[in-house]
Amino acid sequence: MQTTYPHQYVERETSRIVNEPLFGDRIIRYVYSSQRESTSTLFRMLTSARISRLLAYFNYDIPLGDAFTGGRALLQKLGVDMSECLDSPESLNTARKVFERKIRYWENRPMPMEENRIVS
Structure with missing residues (x-):
């Protein structure tokens, strides 16, 4: 019997563990x-x-992006915060564009300036 484990990440603000739905799971x-x-x-x-x-x-x-992969529906399902994105929701019309979207990392995901810090 095979055990499957959910894909999880830690939410920065609350330190809460969140289960992430995977596309094509x-x-x-x-x-x-x-x-x-x-x-x-x-x-x-x-x-x-x-x-x-x-x-x-x-x-x-x-x-035909939106018709098959869901476009906006996929953004909602994955819980994408569009305020972090540089691109408009309309331009994210394929799953690849959703996954490769550009974010405002300098505003929303700042990194420590210390050289001895590891960031993943």
């Missing part, structure tokens, strides 16, 4: 499940580089 869990241990020809084909690129295109880059 069910698909990832299936692909890496123990049922897939005995790889068949079909499974090897479905996990090939070519199919992987095709799936990435449909999941992250498809021009």
Whole structure:
């Protein structure tokens, strides 16, 4: 039996541990499940580089963005604070643009100036 753990992060202001919903979570869990241990020809084909690129295109880059990946709905589901973003919500019309969005890190996520600090 496989145990799955939620993806979590610590909220800076409150030090509260928050569960983060992952995009495509069910698909990832299936692909890496123990049922897939005995790889068949079909499974090897479905996990090939070519199919992987095709799936990435449909999941992250498809021009019809909002219709398939949710655009604004995805922003809300992931709890994105748009006040931190440089781009307008309308421009974040594909999943890739949502994940690669530019934030005002200098205002919202300042880093310590000390050289001996590690930031991740």
